[in-house]
Amino acid sequence: xxxxxxxxxxxTSGTAHSTAPPDSLPPHRFPGSAERARIRRGAHRVxxxxxxxxxxxxxxxxxxxxxxxxxAFIAIGLRHLSAVRAQRELETLLGGQWEDGRxxxxxxxxxxxxxxxxxGPDFWRSSSAGAAATGxxxxxxxxxxxxxxxxxxxxxxxxxxxxxxxxVHLADPATSRRRGFLGRVRPRLAAWHRxxxxxxxxxxxxxxxxxxxxxxxxDNSPCWDGPLARVEPAxxxxxxxxxxxxxxxxxxxxxxxxxxxVALAAGYRDHGYRDADAPxxxxxxxxxxxxxxxxxxxALAAITRELGGDPAPHRERAAALTDxxxxxxxxxxAGQFLCRDLRDLRGGPRGGGPDQRPASPPSxxxxxxxxxxxxxxxxxxxxLPLIVPGLPRHITAALLRTLAGxxxxxxxxxxxxxxxxxxxxxxxxxxxxxxxxxxxVNWLLExxxxxxxxxxxxxxxxxDVLGAAAASRFAEYLDPYxxxxxxTxxxxxxxxxxxxxxKEPDSGHESVPEVQQAGFTSMSPAESTRESPQSSxxxxxxxxxxxxxxxx
Amino acid sequence: MFTTACQEQLLPGETLQxxxxxARAAGYGAIELRGRGDFAFRDRLPELRRxxxxxxxxxxxxxxxxxxxxxFDEDLRRDAVQQMKSQLSVIGELGGRGAMTPxxxxxxxxxxxxxxxxxxxxxxxxxxxxxxxELGEHARREGVALFLEPLNRYEDHMVNRLGQAVELIRETxxxxxxxxxxxxxxxxxxxxxxxxxxAAAPYIGHAQVSDSNRFQPGAGHLDWPAWLGALDAAGYExxxxxxxxxxxxxxxxxxxxxxxxxxxxx
Numbered sequence: 001x002x003x004x005x006x007x008x009x010x011x012t013s014g015t016a017h018s019t020a021p022p023d024s025l026p027p028h029r030f031p032g033s034a035e036r037a038r039i040r041r042g043a044h045r046v047x048x049x050x051x052x053x054x055x056x057x058x059x060x061x062x063x064x065x066x067x068x069x070x071x072a073f074i075a076i077g078l079r080h081l082s083a084v085r086a087q088r089e090l091e092t093l094l095g096g097q098w099e100d101g102r103x104x105x106x107x108x109x110x111x112x113x114x115x116x117x118x119x120g121p122d123f124w125r126s127s128s129a130g131a132a133a134t135g136x137x138x139x140x141x142x143x144x145x146x147x148x149x150x151x152x153x154x155x156x157x158x159x160x161x162x163x164x165x166x167x168v169h170l171a172d173p174a175t176s177r178r179r180g181f182l183g184r185v186r187p188r189l190a191a192w193h194r195x196x197x198x199x200x201x202x203x204x205x206x207x208x209x210x211x212x213x214x215x216x217x218x219d220n221s222p223c224w225d226g227p228l229a230r231v232e233p234a235x236x237x238x239x240x241x242x243x244x245x246x247x248x249x250x251x252x253x254x255x256x257x258x259x260x261x262v263a264l265a266a267g268y269r270d271h272g273y274r275d276a277d278a279p280x281x282x283x284x285x286x287x288x289x290x291x292x293x294x295x296x297x298x299a300l301a302a303i304t305r306e307l308g309g310d311p312a313p314h315r316e317r318a319a320a321l322t323d324x325x326x327x328x329x330x331x332x333x334a335g336q337f338l339c340r341d342l343r344d345l346r347g348g349p350r351g352g353g354p355d356q357r358p359a360s361p362p363s364x365x366x367x368x369x370x371x372x373x374x375x376x377x378x379x380x381x382x383x384l385p386l387i388v389p390g391l392p393r394h395i396t397a398a399l400l401r402t403l404a405g406x407x408x409x410x411x412x413x414x415x416x417x418x419x420x421x422x423x424x425x426x427x428x429x430x431x432x433x434x435x436x437x438x439x440x441v442n443w444l445l446e447x448x449x450x451x452x453x454x455x456x457x458x459x460x461x462x463x464d465v466l467g468a469a470a471a472s473r474f475a476e477y478l479d480p481y482x483x484x485x486x487x488t489x490x491x492x493x494x495x496x497x498x499x500x501x502x503k504e505p506d507s508g509h510e511s512v513p514e515v516q517q518a519g520f521t522s523m524s525p526a527e528s529t530r531e532s533p534q535s536s537x538x539x540x541x542x543x544x545x546x547x548x549x550x551x552x
Numbered sequence: 553m554f555t556t557a558c559q560e561q562l563l564p565g566e567t568l569q570x571x572x573x574x575a576r577a578a579g580y581g582a583i584e585l586r587g588r589g590d591f592a593f594r595d596r597l598p599e600l601r602r603x604x605x606x607x608x609x610x611x612x613x614x615x616x617x618x619x620x621x622x623x624f625d626e627d628l629r630r631d632a633v634q635q636m637k638s639q640l641s642v643i644g645e646l647g648g649r650g651a652m653t654p655x656x657x658x659x660x661x662x663x664x665x666x667x668x669x670x671x672x673x674x675x676x677x678x679x680x681x682x683x684x685x686e687l688g689e690h691a692r693r694e695g696v697a698l699f700l701e702p703l704n705r706y707e708d709h710m711v712n713r714l715g716q717a718v719e720l721i722r723e724t725x726x727x728x729x730x731x732x733x734x735x736x737x738x739x740x741x742x743x744x745x746x747x748x749x750x751a752a753a754p755y756i757g758h759a760q761v762s763d764s765n766r767f768q769p770g771a772g773h774l775d776w777p778a779w780l781g782a783l784d785a786a787g788y789e790x791x792x793x794x795x796x797x798x799x800x801x802x803x804x805x806x807x808x809x810x811x812x813x814x815x816x817x818x
Contacts, residue, residue: 044785048746048778082778 024411028463031470036502039470043502046474046495047078051085052109055092059476059488062243064116066093066107069217070493072160073440075168077496080503083172087181090165094188096152099132099145101195103161104152105214118242119265121151130154130273144273154273155212155265158289159196162189162296166303182303189300196293197317199275203342205370206324207285208293211278212264216286216339216381217440218419218433219261220253222426223339223377227282230343233259234266248486250430280343283372287329287337288381291388292444294321298389322390328370329382330395335402336382342372378407378421379433380441386448396452403445411457415464416442418480429479436477436486439469443497462501469498553784553817556810557582557791559614564803568603568610579810582609584760584793587639587651589617589631594638597645604646611791612699612758613643615653621683622655622710624671633683636698637690644694649790651691652699652732652758655680655710662709669709676710680720688726699732699758704740712741714752721755730757734795739764739774746775746782753786761813762796768805769794769812776816784817 031039050056056078057063058070071093079086096107108121115122124130130146146152165185169176176182202209210216213224236255239262243252253261264282271278297318301311329337385391386399403410407421416437420427428434442465449458468483469475474494476487558580563571568583575583585600587593593613604610619628621636632653639651660669671679684700691698700721702711711717717731731752735745742748749756763772770776780792792813798805 041785041787044781045750048750048782048785051744051747053744080777081781082775084775085778 025413025415028415028460028467030459030463031466035470039466039498040502042470042474043077043495043499044081046490046492047074047081047499049490050492055089055107056492057109058492059490062476062488064112065109066096067157068093068103068105068107069157069160069440072164073443073493074496075164077493077499079168079171080499083168083175084179086168086171087176087179090161090168090185091181093161094185096147096150097188097192098126098130098147098152099143100199101191101193102144102156102199103159103192104146105155105157106153108151108153110151115240116242118240119153119262120242123239123262123265124151124153124269126152126154126273129269142272142274142276144275146273153265154269155215156196157215158217158292159192159208159296160292161192162299162303163292165189166299169303169306182307186300186303186307189296189303193293193297193300193317202275202280202283203285203328203340203371205285205328206320207290207328207340209280209283209285209342210289211268211275211280211283213257213261213282216284216289218286218288218379218381220257220431221377221379221381221433222420222424223286223375223379223381224282224284225377225426226375227284227341227343228257228260231260231263231281234262235259238262253432283342284375285328285340285342285372286381287325287339288384288444290321290325290329291385294318294325294388297321319390322388325385325388326392326395329374331374331382332398334378334382335398335405336378337385338374338376338378338382340370340372341375344373344375346373377426378424380408380417380419380438380445383408383417384441384444384448386452387444389451400452400454411460414480415483416461416468416478416480417445419477422480429481430486432477432487435480437468437480438477439465439491439494439497443501446501462504466498466501469494474498554780554788554813555581555791556813557584557609557612557793558806558809559584559793559795560586562794562796562798562802562806568599568608569606572603572606572608574806578807579814582611582791582793584791584795585610585613585643586616587613587635587642589619589635591635591638593635594642597642600642600646610643610646611648612793613639613648613651614760614793614795615639615651618658620653620656620659621687622676622680622708623659624669629679629683633686636687640687640691640694640696640698644696648696650697650699650730650757652701652760654701654703654708656708657703658707660709661706663705677720680710681723684720684724684729685726688724688729692726692728697728697730697757699730701732701734701760702737702741703734704737707737712737714738714742714748714756718752718755731755732758732760734760734762735769735774735779736760736762736764736766736796738779746778749779749782749786753788756783756786756788758790758793759783759788760793760795761809762794765799766797767799768796768809769816770808771799771805776813780813780817 050060055066055071056074058067071089075086075089078089093107097103114120126146127148130144132143132145169182196208200208213219233256236259241258268278297314301314304314305311329340331338383399383403404412407423408417409422410417413422418435418437419433420435426434446458446461449461468478472478472485473489474491475485475489476491478486558575560571560583563574565571565574572583617635619632621629621632623629623632636651636653643651687698700717702713702717705712714731714733721729733756738745738748761769763769764774765772794809
């Protein structure tokens with residue numbers, strides 16, 4: 001990347017563009033065949049090097065176990081290198097699933113010393129603290145039923161897995177059918193989604209809530225600063241971080257935040273990971289987490305249909321989630337989705353957002369307002385609903401404007417979507433999820449742009465992601481302005497998702513089931529201006545999707 | 553991405569030219585020759601020169617003898633070294649890249665009775681290093697390479713894995729000795745074949761392919777995309793030489809391989 005300095009962001013201040021603005025960064029071209037071959041070889045080297053025999057570590061040093069959403073993103077790229085390994089990746093992760101359906105965010109490798117990562121197996125103690133109560137099944141006795149043969153963490157990460165399973169299947173349907181892949185993973189994926197629906201709808205409004213800042217995957221996002229401030233941190237001498245041995249301290253979360261993460265996880269553990277009993281002092285509805293759940297419900301519909309079952313319940317569930325997403329998390333004032341802090345009892349900017357000062361006068365919506373309040377911080381999570389099929393058109397249009405506007409500056413100030421508001425008070429171009437650009441976020445955005453018919457912007461983003469992945473040696477994340485590599489290198493999902501983007505133009509037979517289907521698209525800027533005025537009571541407008549369901 | 557080569561005995565036809573025609577039609581880009589003992593390979597020079605003049609591409613030769621440079625018997629060992637030197641010279645004269653040989657084949661297996669070989673590991677190593685050095689120096693003079701092929705434990709007791717071959721090659725210090733990898737043997741011996749390829753990357757000089765059951769690629773259960781992806785990532789630019797048994801209709805089986813490998817490597 002060769003981005004402008006931060007100061008240039010002000011040049012476009014206040015402007016929002018539905019097409020590329022005049023002072024946009026010079027476009028990168030899709031790499032030529034020699035460059036593509038070089039990136040491909042590099043990505044293959046990373047994925048083969050990080051394979052452990054049954055799954056892939058995110059990186060050899062910093063992350064020596066199997067991570068839940070990492071594995072899903074890794075499988076999406078690994079499918080192009082080895083369909084069998086990609087299937088194994090997901091099967092191995094699902095081997096760590098709990099009886100209550102949760103897929104833990106880490107499945108620990110027993111061959112790695114317990115102190116190689118903190119919080120490690122000795123902290124989570126899943127097989128004891130999360131066990132099903134003796135004398136009954138987990139469901140009957142309230143124990144969540146952590147597996148006995150493997151140690152895992154007790155929290156979760158975003159549900160990208162059904163999407164990954166479907167994409168992995170599409171890469172080599174013959175091998176998938178021969179191995180009975182979908183038939184084996186489908187019940188587990190359905191149980192996972194059921195867990196989120198039944199145990200994690202803490203706000204009662206139809207969305208899944210995260211009970212730890214690590215659950216939405218964007219661990220130290222400024223969105224959590226407010227909700228976290230109410231959490232009493234664990235004493236600094238009560239734990240020892242392992243992440244600083246591998247990463248620069250300036251790129252990682254602070255010690256104080258880490259103390260809060262530890263306190264939350266310990267509290268959950270000490271309540272036996274039983275969602276009904278745990279006090280969950282941190283409970284947040286995250287737009288990205290729920291958008292991925294929606295996409296995965298659609299994928300589960302496709303998987304179910306492929307296996308001869310009835311996809312309708314999954315489609316209905318996806319539609320209900322989409323409805324709830326808009327109802328609970330859309331902020332017309334912010335022009336993006338925001339996180340909802342379910343423990344914020346002060347009211348806060350209901351239905352409003354960072355730009356709404358003071359809060360808008362009471363509306364019909366606020367009379368039945370959902371619990372908690374929208375969080376006054378803009379993160380990339382609020383734009384990722386672009387991947388969701390069937391969003392109201394005016395919302396899609398607003399998201400596209402926000403994307404290019406001063407807060408995220410895509411194509412004007414930066415080449416890759418930053419994780420947090422470029423103009424936000426907590427912006428830090430280096431620190432983990434407080435500003436840097438991440439590859440999974442940008443892979444999702446590329447998909448979202450393509451879905452919306454923003455082909456040119458998607459093409460530009462794809463070229464930029466590939467260029468940045470190669471130039472950074474497949475870094476974990478980047479300074480969004482300079483493109484300088486941050487975090488660890490040879491990061492598995494960066495390599496995997498680069499491979500997936502690289503494959504796209506040449507994978508006609510694979511992408512056929514993914515192409516846009518009639519009635520499900522895209523909207524020209526002209527159409528968007530004809531949309532009805534924005535409303536805080538926005539409801540998704542079902543856009544006539546074919547019987548086959550939306551593309552994924 | 554890779555050029556696929558077919559060993560000559562798998563192709564129908566009386567002459568190399570006829571075989572080449574069949575090979576080309578099936579998508580092969582080269583023929584791998586087989587080098588018999590008693591200087592039979594050298595004696596084929598007139599035939600090979602004519603084939604070369606007619607455009608047949610023959611970059612490599614794979615030894616086809618009953619004794620090898622790691623033989624227990626001193627006389628057999630000396631003969632194997634002389635035969636390999638001759639084969640290296642011939643393939644050099646044809647403008648090829650090199651000749652492939654294992655340390656031994658069918659001589660001893662630690663997995664079969666009587667389990668303990670008549671020679672110690674140290675003595676094995678001395679013999680192998682002496683042979684590799686002599687052959688490597690000869691190969692260097694001829695402008696070609698000797699490819700040392702690890703075989704599975706039932707066929708050879710000395711060099712079974714790529715790492716063992718690399719260690720010996722490093723000891724000789726010769727660029728003219730490289731590893732010749734074989735997917736079938738690797739499937740038995742390597743814990744993670746693609747990782748083994750990447751670990752041996754700078755030393756790999758040649759690659760032979762057959763499936764998990766020794767039949768043509770596609771007839772077994774090897775993870776070809778991962779294997780070929782690793783070979784590509786290793787920077788390997790030589791041929792994939794098909795050395796296998798055939799299952800099904802022989803002509804169809806031989807003809808199926810280039811397209812199968814191309815798709816697997818896509």
